[in-house]
Amino acid sequence: MTDHRLPRPTPSDPEVSTVNPTDTTSRPGVSIAGVGAQPTTASQSEAADPVMELSAVSVYYGAYEAVRDTTMPIQEKQITAMIGPSGCGKSTILRSLNRMNDLIPGARVAGSVSYHGQDLYARDVDPIEVRRRIGMVFQKPNPFPKSIYDNVAYGPRVTGMKVSNMDDLVEKALRDAALWDEVKDKLKTSGLALSGGQQQRLCIARTIAVRPEIILMDEPCSALDPIATAKIEDLMSELSNDYTIVIVTHNMQQAARVSHYTAFFTAEVDEQQERHGRLVEFSQTGKLFTNPADKRTEDYITGRFG
Numbered sequence: 001m002t003d004h005r006l007p008r009p010t011p012s013d014p015e016v017s018t019v020n021p022t023d024t025t026s027r028p029g030v031s032i033a034g035v036g037a038q039p040t041t042a043s044q045s046e047a048a049d050p051v052m053e054l055s056a057v058s059v060y061y062g063a064y065e066a067v068r069d070t071t072m073p074i075q076e077k078q079i080t081a082m083i084g085p086s087g088c089g090k091s092t093i094l095r096s097l098n099r100m101n102d103l104i105p106g107a108r109v110a111g112s113v114s115y116h117g118q119d120l121y122a123r124d125v126d127p128i129e130v131r132r133r134i135g136m137v138f139q140k141p142n143p144f145p146k147s148i149y150d151n152v153a154y155g156p157r158v159t160g161m162k163v164s165n166m167d168d169l170v171e172k173a174l175r176d177a178a179l180w181d182e183v184k185d186k187l188k189t190s191g192l193a194l195s196g197g198q199q200q201r202l203c204i205a206r207t208i209a210v211r212p213e214i215i216l217m218d219e220p221c222s223a224l225d226p227i228a229t230a231k232i233e234d235l236m237s238e239l240s241n242d243y244t245i246v247i248v249t250h251n252m253q254q255a256a257r258v259s260h261y262t263a264f265f266t267a268e269v270d271e272q273q274e275r276h277g278r279l280v281e282f283s284q285t286g287k288l289f290t291n292p293a294d295k296r297t298e299d300y301i302t303g304r305f306g
């Protein structure tokens, strides 16, 4: 069985002081030996276990509480969509899943985010290793100004992954991202010379290349045309055989088409007229779209607000 635990420094490591599993303060830059958690081969039926769990997660930017009290699971090898009106905190919650918020000055995560039962924000967890296990694809395709080959090889090289044959790794990542056939004869061409949809699939290949277990996608199709969008949606479904995917989307049809679970967020206004994102409802996608439990969800999916 694959060991999914994020490696911890050993007690004999001189850099290690005491380990307090309940401490949720972040300590960027603590180095841990990288042991890759490979996608397992468990069948979809075995896969209905949460690989991550958010429990009472609130995210602050300085004193401002952007999202309040979010509790939800992320099911293994399933696609979870986050939907809701602008500013309700979808991207903020997404970033809390791989500690990308650590990179925003003043951002703070309260509550608990666990990965295979381990606190992602514990002092001894290296955020760099977290982001390798839990990769991210952004709204705007952002290939490096490098060749297609080097875009994919970049992650394995900088993370010091042991790779017996880099050509094979690059080919596999490009195949898995459904891009190989389109680029196999021009691997030395700049990634920036590709179309927007191809660039986004290159970014997915770059993410896959470091063998993550979870892929976070923040509106990955919003800059793409309908044909390129359909290709990415097909790719997501294909990837969910091997990876857990969490996607933020403004497009309800997209959430309904591709996801297994959906989380609907909204923004509430408090007495001080301040807006705070709130998770309203989390359930299987079919249920949320056909038989929502909350009136606010129903109003949103039927277009009555948002």
Ligand SMILES: Nc1ncnc2c1ncn2[C@@H]1O[C@H](COP(=O)(O)OP(=O)(O)OP(=O)(O)O)[C@@H](O)[C@H]1O
Residues within 6 Å of the ligand: 061, 066, 084, 085, 086, 087, 088, 089, 090, 091, 092, 093, 104, 250, 275, 277
């Ligand atoms: N870096 C930041 N600094 C301060 N406030 C921020 C920052 N990022 C987001 N916010 C605020 O947090 C709240 C939630 O923003 P977030 O981007 O997570 O919402 P969203 O639902 O993803 O929105 P959208 O659908 O428009 O992308 C908003 O009020 C936003 O202004």
